[in-house]
Amino acid sequence: MIKAVLWLGMLTTCFAANAGVVIENVTIVDVINGQLNPAQNVLISADKMVAIQSNTVPGKHQRIDGSSQYLLPGLWDMHTHLANKPATRRLRLFIANGVTGVREMFSDCNPCNPYQLNLEQMNGLRRDINTHKRLGPRLLALSAPIVDLQGKTAINNFVKQAKKRGADFIKTYTNLPRQSYLYLVEAAKAQGLPVAGHVPNEVPIGEALSLGHQSVEHARTLPLYCVDSPTKAIKRSWHNSVNALTQYNEKHCQVLLKQMADSNTYYVPTHLTRKMDAFAHDPNFRNDPRLQYIDKLTNVGWQRDADNYARDLAGRKHYSAFYQHGLKITGMASRAGVNIMLGTDANDSYVIPGFSVHDELQQ
Numbered sequence: 001m002i003k004a005v006l007w008l009g010m011l012t013t014c015f016a017a018n019a020g021v022v023i024e025n026v027t028i029v030d031v032i033n034g035q036l037n038p039a040q041n042v043l044i045s046a047d048k049m050v051a052i053q054s055n056t057v058p059g060k061h062q063r064i065d066g067s068s069q070y071l072l073p074g075l076w077d078m079h080t081h082l083a084n085k086p087a088t089r090r091l092r093l094f095i096a097n098g099v100t101g102v103r104e105m106f107s108d109c110n111p112c113n114p115y116q117l118n119l120e121q122m123n124g125l126r127r128d129i130n131t132h133k134r135l136g137p138r139l140l141a142l143s144a145p146i147v148d149l150q151g152k153t154a155i156n157n158f159v160k161q162a163k164k165r166g167a168d169f170i171k172t173y174t175n176l177p178r179q180s181y182l183y184l185v186e187a188a189k190a191q192g193l194p195v196a197g198h199v200p201n202e203v204p205i206g207e208a209l210s211l212g213h214q215s216v217e218h219a220r221t222l223p224l225y226c227v228d229s230p231t232k233a234i235k236r237s238w239h240n241s242v243n244a245l246t247q248y249n250e251k252h253c254q255v256l257l258k259q260m261a262d263s264n265t266y267y268v269p270t271h272l273t274r275k276m277d278a279f280a281h282d283p284n285f286r287n288d289p290r291l292q293y294i295d296k297l298t299n300v301g302w303q304r305d306a307d308n309y310a311r312d313l314a315g316r317k318h319y320s321a322f323y324q325h326g327l328k329i330t331g332m333a334s335r336a337g338v339n340i341m342l343g344t345d346a347n348d349s350y351v352i353p354g355f356s357v358h359d360e361l362q363q
């Protein structure tokens with residue numbers, strides 16, 4: 001009863017104000033309850049969804065026929081690279097593909113070249129998007145990347161500054177020494193900033209998980225731990241990606257995945273970047289018509305990158321096998337109850353912003 005009154009109240013307010021948009025006869029993808037709700041009518045007014053109902057919405061509104069179509073909440077890309085000028089020119093591609101939120105994985109530079117954006121500029125971008133001055137996805141989180149820093153004081157200062165400058169989390173890279181990582185975790189906790197990203201080579205993955213490492217990135221990394229001697233096969237190198245296949249140990253892998261599930265860590269496989277390695281020689285992959293949305297200079301860079309992989313005849317079989325192996329491990333991770341988060345490495349070679357979210361979902 002109360003629900004009906006609220007419903008009516010909302011509609012009355014809406015009619016009194018300005019006319020809205022009605023999407024009619026659409027199937028709603030209800031991601032909370034995991035079901036499809038067919039033949040729904042959705043009224044949008046002043047940028048807000050104000051009513052969802054099976055009855056026709058009366059009144060003077062713009063009407064969109066949604067029959068045989070689906071309506072779903074905005075998608076998120078939880079691993080993007082936007083902190084440079086060519087990349088920010090592609091923000092509309094996210095919106096065009098229904099991607100309304102992104103987690104930005106390298107939102108700073110020091111020193112910066114003329115094309116790069118630093119944290120302050122990225123925050124400006126976020127403000128412009130939030131206030132509708134610029135069309136783009138919500139920047140859900142900006143990162144302060146820590147590549148290679150040593151000493152407790154230096155790390156404390158880095159984290160304090162990052163917080164002050166508007167970072168939402170600290171992104172780690174593989175070269176960070178173990179002691180620095182431990183200092184970082186402590187300093188980040190004190191500032192209330194999560195730590196996510198590549199698990200440093202010197203840190204056993206189990207230790208990172210137990211310290212609350214929030215997300216582990218890339219299907220080129222996780223398989224390196226699914227081997228006979230996981231502590232040794234940690235470096236991101238060609239040699240170790242071969243080891244990941246030849247020394248694959250399913251039992252060790254299951255133990256690790258259980259640990260990830262138990263520690264509530266997220267896994268962001270970004271399979272598309274491995275797909276690029278595996279398909280770089282394939283004309284169908286290379287002649288993607290969606291590349292028309294990418295500027296010429298970037299296109300040239302991407303092609304050069306793909307050429308390097310395509311030329312490597314000896315490596316081709318390996319790239320393909322490693323890519324497939326990554327997919328298999330993500331399947332295992334999902335069955336083991338690991339939180340899988342969708343991220344694409346958007347703006348990496350052949351990872352076209354927005355479109356890539358749909359591609360990665362297929363992966």
Ligand SMILES: [Zn+2]
Pocket residue numbers: 079080081105345
């Ligand atoms: Zn990345």
